[in-house]
Amino acid sequence: MLRILILAALIWWxxxxxxxxxxxxxxxxxxxxxxxLLLHLxxxxxxxxxxxxxxxxxxxxxxxxFGLLALGYWRIISMLRTRAQPKEPPMxxxxxxxxxxxxxxxxxxxxxxxxxxxxxxxxxxxxVLVIGAGGLGAPALQYLAAAGVGTIGVIxxxxxxxxxxxxxxxxxxxxxxxxxxxSAQAAMEAQNPYVIVRPYHRRLDAEIATELFSEYDxxxxxxxxxxxxxxxxxxxxxxxxxLISGALSQWEGQLSLFHPKQGGPCYQCIFPEAPAMGLAPxxxxxxxxxxxxxxxxxxxxxxxxKHITGAGMxxxxxxxxxxxxxxxxxxxxxxxxxECPICNAT
Ligand SMILES: [Zn+2]
Numbered sequence: 001m002l003r004i005l006i007l008a009a010l011i012w013w014x015x016x017x018x019x020x021x022x023x024x025x026x027x028x029x030x031x032x033x034x035x036x037l038l039l040h041l042x043x044x045x046x047x048x049x050x051x052x053x054x055x056x057x058x059x060x061x062x063x064x065x066f067g068l069l070a071l072g073y074w075r076i077i078s079m080l081r082t083r084a085q086p087k088e089p090p091m092x093x094x095x096x097x098x099x100x101x102x103x104x105x106x107x108x109x110x111x112x113x114x115x116x117x118x119x120x121x122x123x124x125x126x127x128v129l130v131i132g133a134g135g136l137g138a139p140a141l142q143y144l145a146a147a148g149v150g151t152i153g154v155i156x157x158x159x160x161x162x163x164x165x166x167x168x169x170x171x172x173x174x175x176x177x178x179x180x181x182x183s184a185q186a187a188m189e190a191q192n193p194y195v196i197v198r199p200y201h202r203r204l205d206a207e208i209a210t211e212l213f214s215e216y217d218x219x220x221x222x223x224x225x226x227x228x229x230x231x232x233x234x235x236x237x238x239x240x241x242x243l244i245s246g247a248l249s250q251w252e253g254q255l256s257l258f259h260p261k262q263g264g265p266c267y268q269c270i271f272p273e274a275p276a277m278g279l280a281p282x283x284x285x286x287x288x289x290x291x292x293x294x295x296x297x298x299x300x301x302x303x304x305x306k307h308i309t310g311a312g313m314x315x316x317x318x319x320x321x322x323x324x325x326x327x328x329x330x331x332x333x334x335x336x337x338x339e340c341p342i343c344n345a346t
Contacts, residue, residue, distance in 0.1 A: 001053060001054035001059060001060075003052070003053075004032070004036055004053055004054075007032065008029050008032055008033075011025060011028050011029055011032065012025050012029055015028070033060075033063075033064060033067075036053050036060060039053060040053070040054075040056070040057035040060060041057060095121050095125070096121055096124040096125060096150070098120070098121075098124070099194075101194075102148070102194055105148070105192075105194070106120050106147075106148050109123075109147070109148070112311075114309070114311035114312060115305075115309050115311055118309075119308075119309035119310075119311060120148060122308050122309050122310075123147055123148045123149050123150065123305065123308055123309065124148055124149075124150040125150055126149050126150055126151070126217055126218065126308045127150065127151040127152075127153070127215065127216045127217050127218075128144055128149050128151070128152055128153070128216060128217065128218045128219075128220060128304055128308075129152075129153040129154075129155070129212065129213065129215075129216035129218070129219050129220070130144070130152065130153065130154045130155075130220045130222065131155055131156075131204055131219065131220065131221045131222065131223050131228065131232055132155075132156050132221070132222040132223040132224070133154050133156040133158070133168075133170070133180040133181050133183075133184040134156065134158065134164065134168055134180065134222065134223075134224070134293075135167050135168055135222065135224075135248060135288065135292075135293030135297065136220075136222025136246045136247075136248065136293050136296055136297040136300060137154065137156065137184070137220070137222040137297065138168045138169060138170035138171070138184065138293065138297060139169070139170070139293060139294045139297030139298050139301065140220050140222060140246075140297040140298070140300045140301045140304070141154055141170060141184050141188055142169075142170050142187065142188065142191065142301075143297075143298055143301035143302075144301050144304060144305075145188035145189075145191055145192045145195050145197070146191055146192055147301070147305055148192065148194065148195065149195060149304070149305075149308070150195060150196060151195070151196045151198065151216075152188065152195060152196070152197050152198070153197075153198040153199075153200065153212070153215070153216055154181050154184055154185070154197070154198070154199055154200065155181065155199075155200035155202065155204050155212070156179075156180045156181050156184075156200075156201070157179075157201060157202050157203040158179070158180045159177055159178060159179050159180060160175045160176050160177065160178050160179075160180055160183050161176065162176055164180075166290050167288060167290040167291070167292070167293050167294070168180075168293070169294065170183070170184050170187045170188075171183045171184070171187070172187075179199075179201045181199035181200060181201045182199055182201065184197075184199070185197045185199045200212070203228075204223075204228055204231065204232070205231070206231060206235075209231055209232070209235040210235055210238070210239065213235050213236060213239050213241055214239055216241070217241070217242075217308070218241065218242050218243075218244070218304055218307060218308065219232060219236050219241055219242070219243045219244070220243075220244045220245075220246075220300055220301075220304060221233075221243060221244070221245045221246070221267075222246050222293075222297060222300065224247075224248075226271075226274035226275075227274075229245070229267065229271075230267075230268060230274070232245075232267075233245075233258065233266055233267035233268050233342060234268075234342055236258070236266075237258075237260055237261075237266050237342050237343050240261040242257060242258070242259040242261075242262075242307060243257070243258045243259070243266075243267065244256075244257050244258075244300050244303050244304055244307070245257075245258060245267050246296045246297065246299070246300045247296075248288055248292055248293055248296060249286060249288070250286050250287055250288055250289065251289055251292065251323065251324045251325035252292075252321065252322065252323050252324065252325070253292050253293075253295060253296035253321075253322045253324070254296070254319055254320060254321045254322070255296055255299055255300055255303065255315060255319070255320055256270075256315050256316070256318060256319045256320065256334065257303050257307060257314045257315050257316045258316070259316055260336070260343040262316070263316075263317075264316050264317040264334065264335075264336060265317070265334050265335060265336040265337060265340070265343065266336075266340060266342050266343040268337075268340055268341075268342045268343070269334070269335075269336050269337035269340040269342075269343060270319065270334055270337075272337065272340070289324055291324075292322075292324050295322060295324070296322060299320070299322075303315055315331075317333065317334050317335065318331045318332065318333060318334060319331065319332045319334055
């Protein structure tokens with residue numbers, strides 16, 4: 001029996017040394033256990049193989065039972081740890097006050113049991129950075145501003161084009177030719193003069209990402225290129241910032257909140273490699289139904305508000321997929337990739 005246990009330990013730790021995933025190592029050890037159990041259940045009692053693996057089936061059954069109990073216990077603990085979220089994010093000492101007009105403006109929030117006055121104050125204190133003022137960024141920005149998020153940064157190097165206006169409703173016809181961040185800023189400030197908007201008319205690159213992200217509490221990514229997505233994820237993970245990531249293609253959208261500092265995967269755990277050229281065509285190549293960015297971008301704003309105020313359960317460890325063509329939505333459970341070079345390095 002001891003020899004089998006040593007072999008199992010060798011598989012487990014040797015596999016870990018060779019960087020095999022936990023699931024693979026667990027499967028091989030489980031297979032070894034099943035083989036030994038099968039030998040004991042099928043061979044006669046005095047068979048050499050049975051004698052050399054303990055002689056009796058009872059200790060193996062007992063070991064299997066303990067193993068299952070330990071596995072169940074570990075699973076429950078890791079689920080609880082992942083699910084545990086701070087319900088009451090700390091509020092700074094200098095809690096903001098509201099004017100009469102602001103109180104009236106946010107009244108529909110304040111009467112919500114899950115938000116109330118404290119939730120609205122947290123929104124006013126919050127600093128949110130939105131990457132991209134295009135399809136997903138535009139609705140997210142509009143709702144974050146309307147909801148009273150105190151400081152909203154937006155970075156994008158694009159200018160408004162005629163072909164954007166079928167879906168990016170924050171920009172108007174007269175904005176064609178204007179940098180998107182300035183057009184978005186004007187729309188947000190016109191809608192809610194009680195928020196601060198910081199536009200950055202440039203492309204996000206590694207040179208500025210760390211310094212820029214460190215000024216914000218929460219990052220929303222609505223970009224359409226993988227290089228930027230990986231840069232955003234890398235920087236957010238390194239700084240321990242939560243990242244709400246959304247994506248679109250034709251009729252389908254998806255979103256999730258990644259915050260490995262509090263458990264769960266990062267973006268690159270789920271999408272380890274950019275798809276090959278041509279496999280993930282952009283909106284301009286493949287098309288996108290106009291209201292879809294509005295749906296998914298608004299969902300990103302909802303997740304942001306929930307994260308900031310501690311209301312409900314955010315989409316952490318879950319990917320929500322919305323299929324507009326069939327009016328369906330579903331959720332996929334996400335887990336950390338132990339081989340991920342991004343979140344395992346921190
Ligand atoms: Zn990761």
